[in-house]
Amino acid sequence: MEYLDFELPIKELQEQYDKACLIGEESDVDVSNTCKQIEKKLVETKKEIYKNLTPWQRVQLSRHPDRPYTMDYIKAICGDSFLELHGDRGFKDDKAMVGGLGKLGDQSFMFIGQQKGYNTKTRQYRNFGMANPEGYRKALRLMKSAEKFGIPVVTLIDTPGAYPGLEAEERGQGEAIARNILEMTKLEVPIIVVIIGEGASGGALGIGVGDQVLMMENTWYSVISPESCSSILWRSWEFKEQAAEALKLTATDMKKLKLIDHIIKEPLGGAHSDKKGAYIAVAKAIEKAYDELKNLSPTDLVEKRMDKYSKMGEYKS
Structure with a gap:
């Protein structure tokens, strides 16, 4: 290790x-x-x-090469019941965004998340977990399918951001993410969001609107990475630790700011040191969140979700 x-x-x-x-x-x-x-x-x-741990050390843990990724959680939680679904029905199948149907206990869920690679070859194949517009459109297609059949949605966030390439912008990266945010606010089934690693910028927000947003203990969630923030403010990556502190990106900070609902405690040593323990913790958190949402009507779900996000932040009229 x-x-x-x-x-x-x-x-x-x-x-x-x-x-x-x-x-x-x-x-x-x-x-x-x-x-x-x-x-x-x-x-x-x-x-x-x-x-x-300092905020920067938690950022490092969220990127640990041995830390489990989206498909690891899905396979551990669902076993053989998971059926992966592909394509956005418009351009192609984005390998950085994965999704499909699976069961947790007796309940079916639509699982969607970003997938990173384990070595150089698979990292390139998965585009380092950075989805193109077709990835977000695939995610939206799967969410709409889940809504049609009354199946709750679970999204697993682990991305350094949406892919910033020229071709992604040409195909409407900004519009795809904005469309997902809009449609997720109106989706008439429970949405449970779990941040399992990096939660950066619009790449995370594109599948990050939920009735309950959960963060694992050693993850981060922010509009920008500490390195990028440091390079903008100090013209150097050397101040990334100060940037991580200033960004208030840890799970504890997010909870204090009321931007997430719950923190999932990781096994001692982090998720990478006890993967089985991490899988169990996430599965239990999903089950608990769903129990709190399953009896709400579609109208109540949407209304509570809209209220939740409307109350975020401070402003003066």
């Missing part, structure tokens, strides 16, 4: 623990007490590090 700079003390203790256990297995020496002491210190160190 890869370790970030601030996780190096954990790496050292983990290596000590593994060596001690290996010595015990390969010899007659009883090292059980030593292993227990190291294990105890490892847990204490993890708790100390992860309870004092």
